[in-house]
Structures are given as C-alpha cells and as structure tokens.
Amino acid sequence: MKYFIAGPCAIESEAQINAVAAAVKTAGANILRGGAFKPRTSPYTFQGLGIKGLELLSRAAKTNGLLSASEILDAAELESFKDIDILQIGSRNMQNFTLLKALGRQPKPVILKRGFASTIKEWLFAAEYIISEGNEKVILCERGIRTFEDSTRFTLDISAVPVIKAQSELDIIVDPCHAAGSWEYVIPLSKAALAAGADGLMIEVHNDPDHALSDGAQSLTPKNFAKLSKELLHTGF
Ligand code: PEP
Ligand code: MN
Numbered sequence: 001m002k003y004f005i006a007g008p009c010a011i012e013s014e015a016q017i018n019a020v021a022a023a024v025k026t027a028g029a030n031i032l033r034g035g036a037f038k039p040r041t042s043p044y045t046f047q048g049l050g051i052k053g054l055e056l057l058s059r060a061a062k063t064n065g066l067l068s069a070s071e072i073l074d075a076a077e078l079e080s081f082k083d084i085d086i087l088q089i090g091s092r093n094m095q096n097f098t099l100l101k102a103l104g105r106q107p108k109p110v111i112l113k114r115g116f117a118s119t120i121k122e123w124l125f126a127a128e129y130i131i132s133e134g135n136e137k138v139i140l141c142e143r144g145i146r147t148f149e150d151s152t153r154f155t156l157d158i159s160a161v162p163v164i165k166a167q168s169e170l171d172i173i174v175d176p177c178h179a180a181g182s183w184e185y186v187i188p189l190s191k192a193a194l195a196a197g198a199d200g201l202m203i204e205v206h207n208d209p210d211h212a213l214s215d216g217a218q219s220l221t222p223k224n225f226a227k228l229s230k231e232l233l234h235t236g237f
Pocket of ligand 2: 204
C-alpha cells in the first residue's frame with residue numbers, strides 16, 4: 001500500500017502522540033497523521049494544540065521514521081507547517097479556493113479530502129485549483145458523503161474509487177473512520193476500499209479512545225490497528 005496513514009484525530013499531548021506513533025509504526029504505517037488545528041463542528045469543543053501540536057507531531061514522526069500529515073485551515077499558517085511533510089485540506093474546506101490556490105503555490109503533497117456534500121466532479125475541479133497553480137502532488141481522500149442513511153456518520157462512497165481511477169491520474173486514498181463514525185466498521189470498510197483499488201488508507205488511532213478529545217468512537221486502539229494491518233496483509237494488500 002502506497003499510503004498507510006494513521007494517527008489520532010487530534011494531537012493531545014506529547015505522551016499521546018509518541019505512544020500512537022510508535023504503535024502505528026510497529027504495525028506498518030508509513031505516515032503519521034494528527035490534527036493541530038481542528039475544524040470542529042462546535043466552537044466550544046477542543047480546537048487542537050495549534051503550533052505546539054505541529055511540533056509534537058513532527059518530532060514523533062521523525063523519531064519513528066514516519067512522514068507527517070496534518071490539516072491546514074488557513075494559508076497564513078503555512079510557516080507553522082514548515083516541518084510537516086504532507087498538508088491536508090479537510091472536507092469542510094474542499095472549496096476554499098484561496099486555500100487551494102495557496103497550497104498549489106508550495107511544493108509539498110496535499111491530501112484533498114472530499115467535501116461531504118460535494119460531487120466527484122466538484123472534487124476534481126477543487127484538485128485542479130491546486131494543480132493549476134503548479135503543484136501536481138494532490139492525493140484525493142474519500143471520507144464519506146452525507147446521505148439519508150443515519151446508521152453511519154456519513155456514507156462511504158466506495159464508487160468514488162473506481163470513478164476517480166477512470167477519470168483522473170491522481171492517487172486516491174480512503175478514510176473509513178470519518179465515514180463510519182464507529183470503529184467497528186473500520187476494518188471491513190478498509191478492505192472494501194483497497195479491493196476497489198484505493199492507493200491507501202487514512203485511519204484514526206488513539207491510545208485511549210474512550211477519553212479522546214475528538215472522534216474517539218471512530219478511532220482504533222493500537223491493538224485493533226495492528227489487527228487491521230495483519231488482516232490486510234493476509235488479504236494480499
Ligand atoms: C480529520 O481528518 O481529522 C478531519 C477533520 O476529517 P474531515 O475533514 O474528513 O472531516
Ligand atoms: Mn477526526
């Protein structure tokens with residue numbers, strides 16, 4: 001698998017990010033994710049550790065031989081991301097054209113998450129905003145779309161994988177955690193994503209999901225992440 005991205009929804013402390021980094025590295029991940037600037041639905045919930053979080057993420061990634069990835073909300077923050085390897089544009093910012101263009105004018109790879117109410121066509125045009133400014137290193141990330149179904153947080157659009165493969169040269173990864181909203185569905189959805197042809201996965205992992213400051217319910221424990229990794233290997237991915 002080209003991109004096996006794992007880590008907590010949000011970086012919460014040095015101990016937390018270090019524990020998760022070591023665990024996901026051992027299990028086979030190659031990129032450490034972690035949010036430092038969190039676009040939470042409510043302004044009254046944990047908003048992330050900011051610049052301090054980025055420093056902790058970068059250090060934990062380097063110590064464990066991983067690349068780092070984190071979400072950027074505002075191009076004015078680019079300088080703070082100088083030690084982060086991969087920049088992420090979140091679902092809520094997929095059509096923030098100022099941000100897209102700014103990340104098109106810098107050299108790092110960009111993970112572009114699909115807007116949860118955006119069509120594949122709109123998503124590909126958003127990618128063009130980055131590419132047309134000169135940065136072709138765009139990695140698309142399907143993370144679930146809003147439908148009438150309420151058994152899961154969003155509906156993972158597996159169809160997006162073959163459709164993107166048919167219409168674009170860009171790599172596509174799948175984030176089953178934000179789609180499912182429940183950790184129990186993450187392993188089967190991961191297998192479905194890879195079977196459909198995805199180039200990688202982004203998985204939320206927390207050392208203590210019950211006490212996570214964000215998205216604990218959809219986060220795998222290090223033990224379950226190791227189980228996912230082992231099952232994927234056995235399935236031939
Ligand atoms: C995230 O990856 O932590 C995140 C906020 O995801 P999304 O933008 O897909 O909701
Ligand atoms: Mn999250």
